[in-house]
Amino acid sequence: xxxxxxxxxxxxxxxxxxxxxxxxxxxxxxxxxxxxxxxxxxxxxxxxxxxxxxxxxxxxxxxxxxxxxxxxxxxxxxxxxxxxxxxxxxxxxxxxxx
Amino acid sequence: xxxxxxxxxxxxxxxxxxxxxxxxxxxxxxxxxxxxxxxxxxxxxxxxxxxxxxxxxxxxxxxxxxxxxxxxxxxxxxxxxxxxxxxxxxxxxxxxxxxxxxxxxxxxxxxxxxxxxxxxxxxxxxxxxxxxxxxxxxxxxxxxxxxxxxxxxxxxxxxxxxxxxxxxxxxxxxxxxxxxxxxxxxxxxxxxxxxxxxxxxxxxxxxxxxxxxxxxxxxxxxxxxxxxxxxxxxxxxxxxxxxxxxxxxxxxxxxxxxxxxxxxxxxxxxxxxxxxxxxxxxxxxxxxxxxxxxxxxxxxxxxxxxxxxxxxxxxxxxxxxxxxxxxxxxxxxxxxxxxxxxxxxxxxxxxxxxxxxxxxxxxxxxxxxxxxxxxxxxxxxxxxxxxxxxxxxxxxxxxxxxxxxxxxxxxxxxxxxxxxxxxxxxxxxxxxxxxxxxxxxxxxxxxxxxxxxxxxxxxxxxxxxxxxxxxxxxxxxxxxxxxxxxxxxxxxxxxxxxxxxxx
Numbered sequence: 145x146x147x148x149x150x151x152x153x154x155x156x157x158x159x160x161x162x163x164x165x166x167x168x169x170x171x172x173x174x175x176x177x178x179x180x181x182x183x184x185x186x187x188x189x190x191x192x193x194x195x196x197x198x199x200x201x202x203x204x205x206x207x208x209x210x211x212x213x214x215x216x217x218x219x220x221x222x223x224x225x226x227x228x229x230x231x232x233x234x235x236x237x238x239x240x241x242x
Numbered sequence: 243x244x245x246x247x248x249x250x251x252x253x254x255x256x257x258x259x260x261x262x263x264x265x266x267x268x269x270x271x272x273x274x275x276x277x278x279x280x281x282x283x284x285x286x287x288x289x290x291x292x293x294x295x296x297x298x299x300x301x302x303x304x305x306x307x308x309x310x311x312x313x314x315x316x317x318x319x320x321x322x323x324x325x326x327x328x329x330x331x332x333x334x335x336x337x338x339x340x341x342x343x344x345x346x347x348x349x350x351x352x353x354x355x356x357x358x359x360x361x362x363x364x365x366x367x368x369x370x371x372x373x374x375x376x377x378x379x380x381x382x383x384x385x386x387x388x389x390x391x392x393x394x395x396x397x398x399x400x401x402x403x404x405x406x407x408x409x410x411x412x413x414x415x416x417x418x419x420x421x422x423x424x425x426x427x428x429x430x431x432x433x434x435x436x437x438x439x440x441x442x443x444x445x446x447x448x449x450x451x452x453x454x455x456x457x458x459x460x461x462x463x464x465x466x467x468x469x470x471x472x473x474x475x476x477x478x479x480x481x482x483x484x485x486x487x488x489x490x491x492x493x494x495x496x497x498x499x500x501x502x503x504x505x506x507x508x509x510x511x512x513x514x515x516x517x518x519x520x521x522x523x524x525x526x527x528x529x530x531x532x533x534x535x536x537x538x539x540x541x542x543x544x545x546x547x548x549x550x551x552x553x554x555x556x557x558x559x560x561x562x563x564x565x566x567x568x569x570x571x572x573x574x575x576x577x578x579x580x581x582x583x584x585x586x587x588x589x590x591x592x593x594x595x596x597x598x599x600x601x602x603x604x605x606x607x608x609x610x611x612x613x614x615x616x617x618x619x620x621x622x623x624x625x626x627x628x629x630x631x632x633x634x635x636x637x638x639x640x641x642x643x644x645x646x647x648x649x650x651x652x653x654x655x656x657x658x659x660x661x662x663x664x665x666x667x668x669x670x671x672x673x674x675x676x677x678x679x680x681x682x683x684x685x686x687x688x689x690x691x692x693x694x695x696x697x698x699x700x701x702x703x704x705x706x707x708x709x710x711x712x713x714x715x716x717x718x719x720x721x722x723x724x725x726x727x728x729x730x731x732x733x734x735x736x737x738x739x740x741x742x743x744x745x
Contacts, residue, residue: 228407
């Protein structure tokens with residue numbers, strides 16, 4: 145079966161997402177990295193459901209729905225930030241400090 | 243109706259009735275908003291309807307609790323025990339308090355958008371699902387239904403760049419935390435073949451904790467650690483608490499934190515109870531780090547709102563110390579301390595909201611100086627809140643800290659107890675200057691406190707909070723018995739057996 149390689153691929157994709165969140169400073173790119181992490185987890189769920197039955201595949205549908213809701217809210221917030229600062233770069237977003 | 247069969251749709255519906263009532267109220271408020279969303283009166287009307295919905299949910303919850311509802315057969319998706327009822331009482335209380343604080347605040351800051359209340363109700367239903375989840379799928383969905391509306395609420399003041407920034411930071415960190423939690427769920431599912439917490443608990447007790455389930459547990463702890471703002475996952479909290487509208491800050495500090503901790507207790511007790519030796523050291527380190535760092539950094543803050551944000555990190559540390567003890571007493575202490583913290587925080591932020599303008603970022607020790615001369619009642623209420631946060635005898639906060647300490651020492655452990663006592667002593671260094679400033683310093687100028695008047699609904703919240711703090715501080719049995727009977731829901735879990743064996 146392809147369970148082992150799929151889990152490794154999913155772990156690699158998840159790690160790329162984490163590293164991306166750590167080193168990139170653009171809000172949109174950060175958001176894309178989080179989406180990559182969520183979809184890496186989806187791959188895990190699908191792979192694992194070959195061993196454990198349909199539960200994992202059902203979970204994937206929930207995750208996709210949640211990711212869509214998060215995208216709608218997240219892009220709206222990024223838009224609101226852009227109206228104020230004319231930038232989506234986190235190094236220009238620094239009113240709150242101290 | 244003592245027994246409900248959770249495997250039938252009707253039994254499950256009755257078991258979820260409090261959540262369903264809140265969800266229905268959210269939809270009704272959203273519909274009302276579609277027609278009436280322009281004037282301040284519309285906003286107030288939406289607030290009143292949500293208040294009615296929350297009180298109805300409270301009544302349903304009370305009926306279930308008094309009826310002693312319990313599952314007849316196998317557990318399914320949602321817990322039906324005293325701990326869930328107690329958790330939901332806390333969450334509904336926090337939401338009712340937040341609605342009352344918001345009524346006048348939104349008008350004063352001219353944030354006339356009644357969607358605020360339906361978002362608040364949706365987040366409340368998410369919290370209730372999160373705190374009552376008996377299955378990791380419900381846990382994840384509850385967490386998301388809670389988080390997504392709170393992202394919007396944090397960024398709710400569209401005219402303020404600070405609020406938008408708070409929303410963005412909370413959103414990015416929150417989405418990251420959800421991804422970690424989800425990966426943890428996936429690995430736990432992979433290791434045990436199930437997402438039901440009771441089944442996970444049985445499998446882990448049978449096969450021991452392996453690499454995959456251990457990694458799953460660690461990732462879930464990271465995810466929940468972000469939500470409850472424990473060190474080292476706390477860096478978002480001061481900025482977000484600072485920038486968000488004050489009633490929303492109160493909601494994040496009370497509701498989100500309570501729901502996160504109560505879910506954490508259930509996951510650790512029911513799902514990973516037999517692996518207590520694996521997670522106790524991790525939780526212990528997180529608890530000590532949160533207590534030390536939160537209290538020390540709070541000392542250096544100028545703005546009271548930021549100081550309270552760091553103090554909330556410290557309180558997350560105290561709560562983690564209660565979770566660390568991994569016993570029924572620890573679960574009871576978590577619930578009790580959360581009750582004290584919710585009451586105190588709601589009252590404190592209610593007062594903070596009237597002391598400042600434009601997000602309350604300007605409320606400092608200097609600006610509240612001499613408040614006791616002009617507004618003795620408000621100053622007295624704030625003083626009682628500070629004493630309760632400090633854990634001073636006679637207030638409910640003391641009872642909570644005492645319960646945590648006794649749950650730690652019952653495990654024959656000293657280190658966390660010593661850290662807790664010493665850091666509480668440090669916390670006097672930033673709570674007491676607030677009181678000194680209120681009573682012993684002259685006001686900056688004669689007119690500075692003129693506009694400080696608690697509007698009716700906020701006055702009700704603050705007064706109720708302070709009175710409950712004092713009453714439960716003197717008659718703690720009322721609350722302790724409830725928390726203990728809730729924690730008895732965990733009797734017979736793998737963790738409980740492990741705790742018995744250690745004695």
